[in-house]
Every structure is written in structure tokens, then in C-alpha cells.
Amino acid sequence: MRYIEPHGHMVSRTTDDYKSMVMAGCQIVCEPAFWAGFDRSSAQGFYDYFCQLTQHEPKRASLFGLPHYTWLCINPKESEDVKLAEEVLSIIPEFMQSPNVLGIGEIGLNKNSKNEILVLEKHIDLAASNDQLILVHTPHLEDKRKGTQLILDILKADSRIKPERCIIDHVEEHTVKMVLDDGFWAGMTLYPETKCTSNRAIDILEVYGNERIWMNSACDWGSSVPLAVPNAIQEMRRRGKDPNYIDKIVYQNPIGFMSQSPRFVEPKS
Amino acid sequence: MNNRKEILDLYFLDARSRLIDIAAFMDRVNRSEGQADFRYSQFLEALNELGGTSSNQAEKVLLTFSDPTEDPIPKATTKAACGAWPGSIN
Ligand SMILES: [Zn+2]
Numbered sequence: 001m002r003y004i005e006p007h008g009h010m011v012s013r014t015t016d017d018y019k020s021m022v023m024a025g026c027q028i029v030c031e032p033a034f035w036a037g038f039d040r041s042s043a044q045g046f047y048d049y050f051c052q053l054t055q056h057e058p059k060r061a062s063l064f065g066l067p068h069y070t071w072l073c074i075n076p077k078e079s080e081d082v083k084l085a086e087e088v089l090s091i092i093p094e095f096m097q098s099p100n101v102l103g104i105g106e107i108g109l110n111k112n113s114k115n116e117i118l119v120l121e122k123h124i125d126l127a128a129s130n131d132q133l134i135l136v137h138t139p140h141l142e143d144k145r146k147g148t149q150l151i152l153d154i155l156k157a158d159s160r161i162k163p164e165r166c167i168i169d170h171v172e173e174h175t176v177k178m179v180l181d182d183g184f185w186a187g188m189t190l191y192p193e194t195k196c197t198s199n200r201a202i203d204i205l206e207v208y209g210n211e212r213i214w215m216n217s218a219c220d221w222g223s224s225v226p227l228a229v230p231n232a233i234q235e236m237r238r239r240g241k242d243p244n245y246i247d248k249i250v251y252q253n254p255i256g257f258m259s260q261s262p263r264f265v266e267p268k269s
Numbered sequence: 270m271n272n273r274k275e276i277l278d279l280y281f282l283d284a285r286s287r288l289i290d291i292a293a294f295m296d297r298v299n300r301s302e303g304q305a306d307f308r309y310s311q312f313l314e315a316l317n318e319l320g321g322t323s324s325n326q327a328e329k330v331l332l333t334f335s336d337p338t339e340d341p342i343p344k345a346t347t348k349a350a351c352g353a354w355p356g357s358i359n
Contacts (some may be wrong), residue, residue: 077348111345141350145335263273
């Protein structure tokens with residue numbers, strides 16, 4: 001069955017993962033910039049990473065006929081060093097015109113600190129002044145509820161930001177309602193231990209509806225499953241969901257959000 | 270939406286297995302020696318949210334483990350989260 005992986009950190013994945021994803025029905029993969037698992041020591045390290053995201057990784061995906069899109073930023077995990085963040089922000093515009101860049105992301109908060117907020121606001125300003133879509137990472141575990149509320153308040157305080165052009169990712173049962181009620185898109189991340197399981201994500205869809213919401217694997221270098229979305233498709237089938245219902249969540253909804261970027265090309269299928 | 274019997278047919282054995290795993294985890298903690306730990310206190314608190322007839326028990330469990338404060342912290346001294354709010358120690 002066709003699906004879109006709207007959040008996968010493919011630089012951390014093997015070529016075999018690309019092959020499995022395409023064989024499972026993946027039509028498009030989107031890769032937000034994120035933390036490498038260690039702190040990069042300079043803006044030059046980010047320059048190389050942005051080259052990888054805009055030049056090398058699309059080529060790698062194209063070997064499997066898979067269109068690859070990306071999002072650029074310095075991750076909130078590296079936002080405590082404001083000077084480094086400012087240097088990185090200054091090199092992003094040169095990459096923003098690359099044909100596979102959909103917007104700014106994944107920005108947001110990690111531990112909900114003052115410097116993280118300062119750097120988040122700078123990213124929002126960069127996105128707003130360049131009419132870019134925004135993909136937001138919400139904090140982990142005990143920090144998620146507070147961080148999601150802080151992020152929504154910051155986005156709503158900027159009159160240039162249109163909620164329908166922002167996706168707030170990694171929602172769970174205690175944050176999905178505040179995100180959707182404010183008019184934003186919501187992303188559910190399917191992880192083995194943290195974030196959502198397939199079953200909980202499907203429960204959330206049953207309770208909160210299937211508008212302005214998608215699922216992703218957020219597969220990266222940590223414990224994560226590149227085929228998490230096809231696994232969730234299988235679980236929806238076990239619950240007897242209609243194929244059109246499933247297609248809307250795993251294909252049409254991601255297209256609906258991402259096609260707000262003029263660079264996004266809908267696959268012919 | 271599936272009816273009650275369908276949900277139980279699909280998920281009862283899986284949930285039963287997870288429940289026994291939780292019971293075994295609690296036995297393991299009780300057999301172990303050491304100091305009280307805020308993570309386990311919050312775990313026990315979260316268990317109090319289970320068993321009723323409400324349909325938002327997952328949300329209540331998540332909120333039990335969540336930082337209830339509203340203001341940003343002055344500085345991030347770690348990147349990691351542990352799953353329970355350490356502020357509850359104070
Ligand atoms: Zn991510």
C-alpha cells in the first residue's frame with residue numbers, strides 16, 4: 001500500500017532500509033535536520049550536514065526512485081549555545097533555495113530552557129521572513145506537555161505564522177488536543193518505547209479524528225523502526241479500517257500539508 | 270469503530286501479557302534494595318489512574334509523569350529526559 005514517510009533521518013539509515021521502505025510502498029521520504037547524537041563543534045559541521053541533506057541524500061534515495069525532501073535548522077538539543085546557533089542560522093538561507101527543501105525544521109524545544117526559546121524564536125523569524133513551512137519537534141517524556149504549550153504560545157504570539165503551515169510533531173494523548181484545537185497540524189511518531197505505539201496512534205485517530213494529522217517513524221540512529229508506518233497500516237487493517245481511511249492518513253494528509261510548499265511535487269500514481 | 274468483543278478478541282492477550290510484565294517489574298523492584306526513587310513513586314501514582322471506566326486513562330498516566338510547571342528553566346544542564354519529573358523530589 002502506498003504511503004509517505006514524512007519524518008525519517010535517513011542519513012542514519014542503511015541502503016537496505018531504503019530498499020525495505022520502497023518495497024513496503026513508500027512513495028516519498030522527508031528528512032528534517034536533527035541532532036547527530038553528539039554536538040557538532042562548529043557551523044562548518046552544519047554546513048557539511050546541510051550539503052548532505054540537500055545534495056547527497058536525495059541522490060542516495062533516487063537510486064530507489066524515491067523522492068527525498070528535507071527541512072533545515074539547528075536542533076533544540078544544540079540550542080543552549082546561542083552563538084553557535086546564530087552562526088548556523090546565518091548559513092541556512094543559502095540552502096533554502098535547494099529544490100528539495102520544504103521549510104525550517106525540526107525546530108522546537110528539548111528541556112524548555114530560556115536559550116532554547118530564544119533560538120526557537122530566531123528560527124520562527126527565519127521561516128516567517130522567507131515564507132517557509134515549519135516542522136516542530138516537541139520535547140521528550142516528562143518535558144513534553146510543558147514544552148508543547150510553550151511552543152504553541154510562541155507560535156501564536158507571532159502574527160505572521162499561519163497554524164495550517166506548521167506541523168507539531170511527536171504528539172501523544174496529553175498534547176494532541178491542544179495542537180489540533182489551535183489549528184496546527186499534528187504528527188504522531190511511532191517508536192518502540194517512547195512516543196506512540198501503532199495502537200495508541202490509531203486510538204488517537206479514533207478519538208480526535210483524521211484531519212490535519214499524520215504518522216511517521218522518525219527513524220534515526222536510535223531505537224526506531226523504518227517500517228513503523230507500514231506496520232501501523234497493518235494494524236489499521238486488523239481493526240477493519242477502510243482502505244480510503246488508511247490512505248488519507250498515510251498518504252493524502254502528508255501530501256495536503258507538504259504541497260503548501262511550492263517545491264513539493266506530488267508523485268504520479 | 271470496533272465493538273467491545275472485537276477489541277478484546279484483538280488485544281486481550283497482548284494487554285494481559287503486558288500487565289503481567291508490569292506486575293513482574295514491580296516484584297523485581299520490591300525484591301531490590303536501595304533508596305526510594307521519584308520515578309517509581311510516580312509510577313505508583315500513575316497506577317492509581319487505571320481501573321476506572323473513563324476513556325482517557327492514557328492521558329492521565331502521561332500527565333502524572335509530566336512536569337506540571339509553566340515557566341522556562343534558566344538553563345538546560347542535560348539533553349536527556351528520564352520519563353518522570355525530577356522536580357517532584359523537592
Ligand atoms: Zn526527528
